[in-house]
Amino acid sequence: MRCINKLSEAVDIADTAAVKTAGKGELLSWAMYDFANSAYTTVVATTMFNPYFVKVVAGESAGLKPGQGTLLLTVGICLSSLAVVLTAPVIGTVGDAIACKKKLLFCSTLLCVIATALLSQIGPGAYVAGLCFFMVSNFAFGTSENLIAAFLPELAAKEDMGKISALGWAIGYIGGLSTLALCLLYVSYARKAGLHAQDFVPVTMMITAAVYGIGALPTFFFVKERAVRDQSVNVSDWTLGFKRLLRTVEHAHHYQDLFRFLITLLVYSCGTATVVGLAAVYAQQAMGFSEEQSVILIFVVNITAAVGAFGIGFVQDKLGSVRTLKIALCLWTVATVGAYFCTSTNLFWLLANLIGLAMGASGSAGRALVGVFSPPGRSGEFFGLWGFAGKLAAAIGPLTFGLVTCLTANNYRLAILSTSVFFIGGFLLLFTVDEKRGRQAASVKN
Numbered sequence: 001m002r003c004i005n006k007l008s009e010a011v012d013i014a015d016t017a018a019v020k021t022a023g024k025g026e027l028l029s030w031a032m033y034d035f036a037n038s039a040y041t042t043v044v045a046t047t048m049f050n051p052y053f054v055k056v057v058a059g060e061s062a063g064l065k066p067g068q069g070t071l072l073l074t075v076g077i078c079l080s081s082l083a084v085v086l087t088a089p090v091i092g093t094v095g096d097a098i099a100c101k102k103k104l105l106f107c108s109t110l111l112c113v114i115a116t117a118l119l120s121q122i123g124p125g126a127y128v129a130g131l132c133f134f135m136v137s138n139f140a141f142g143t144s145e146n147l148i149a150a151f152l153p154e155l156a157a158k159e160d161m162g163k164i165s166a167l168g169w170a171i172g173y174i175g176g177l178s179t180l181a182l183c184l185l186y187v188s189y190a191r192k193a194g195l196h197a198q199d200f201v202p203v204t205m206m207i208t209a210a211v212y213g214i215g216a217l218p219t220f221f222f223v224k225e226r227a228v229r230d231q232s233v234n235v236s237d238w239t240l241g242f243k244r245l246l247r248t249v250e251h252a253h254h255y256q257d258l259f260r261f262l263i264t265l266l267v268y269s270c271g272t273a274t275v276v277g278l279a280a281v282y283a284q285q286a287m288g289f290s291e292e293q294s295v296i297l298i299f300v301v302n303i304t305a306a307v308g309a310f311g312i313g314f315v316q317d318k319l320g321s322v323r324t325l326k327i328a329l330c331l332w333t334v335a336t337v338g339a340y341f342c343t344s345t346n347l348f349w350l351l352a353n354l355i356g357l358a359m360g361a362s363g364s365a366g367r368a369l370v371g372v373f374s375p376p377g378r379s380g381e382f383f384g385l386w387g388f389a390g391k392l393a394a395a396i397g398p399l400t401f402g403l404v405t406c407l408t409a410n411n412y413r414l415a416i417l418s419t420s421v422f423f424i425g426g427f428l429l430l431f432t433v434d435e436k437r438g439r440q441a442a443s444v445k446n
Helices: 002-015 024-047 049-057 068-097 101-121 127-149 158-192 197-215 217-222 240-250 256-285 291-312 321-341 345-372 379-407 412-418 420-432 435-442
Strands: none
Touching: 024 049, 024 101, 024 127, 024 158, 024 197, 024 217, 024 256, 024 291, 049 068, 049 127, 049 197, 049 256, 049 291, 068 101, 068 127, 068 256, 068 379, 101 127, 101 197, 101 217, 127 345, 127 379, 158 197, 158 291, 158 345, 197 217, 256 291, 256 321, 256 345, 256 379, 256 412, 256 420, 256 435, 291 345, 321 345, 321 412, 321 420, 345 379, 345 435, 379 412, 412 420
């Protein structure tokens, strides 16, 4: 009940922000998808499965050398992210053209839920099957993430988009926290009962699949498909997505700030994707955290991330998304450089929570900025490009981390330091993005 009360309070705040195109119930239903899919991000992609894969499934007991499990995991993240990269713009344009974003969202959600449930069957040594199920779930998650974001311009006016994006992002962290809390309770019980990681981690995969599937239901029941089908489109033309994407690229000069931001997003997201995906691995391998300690760490970091996302919603639309991102990237840089030098557990907790604040702020502001730069009726296409950049980063960043780790004989500190380069590069590239000019370009039909 406390979680539902928080959701209602958040919607009340958003309702006063002059949301012109969506009522409170529909807005809450849209935000509930962030609540649902954050279960996957928090438990599978960050806290439980990734370190479990490295330490147990593809550990030394499976006959692999030190560092090879981490490299395998990052290769899996890379390949599944590249699959999203190749399909996201096309899926987005098709969703716009024939007004089927909601159907596509349902299919990708179902696929992710099933693949996540199948991860519960993965034990020590089953790294091939585990990697396959993980890649399918990660691909489906990435696709659904792009599709749900594409509804944002249909739900909020441009001047309120920062608040609405922040609302969804904050509620998402509440979802991740709730799921992680359930898993933490079970892990504590399992440890007291003498069970090991290969016994309790698979159960957390089932918990996550259930939360994802049930939590997403309000979205499919109550969020409307406002897009209008283009009657001139031939549904059987499989090249449709490529044709529309080509048209957008041909008009890149008109949307110059969008494309500049997408390049910027690609650079700094190489860092964010790496830290989010490998935070628990780093905590255990470099700082000596146990599985339970790393779960508690991620739990607390998600609280600060929710604070960062929700708090930034009150100032982002006035401050501007670009300025907000500059502040967030400064925090990311300080935290990752600090993690390299950190040997104190207390200091590491402080740095981890600094990352939480930066994570919430950068995620919310980036999504809102793409919404602001998206012309009416083409949100699926433009958020497909957002997914293209984000998932290409998710392919490059973690793989870089894995290669550095493998080539330096498990030097996780040097690997985390390498991510700061992406944050510094993104910060510098943000100076090329003109938010006002990007808004104006989106209002002109092209």
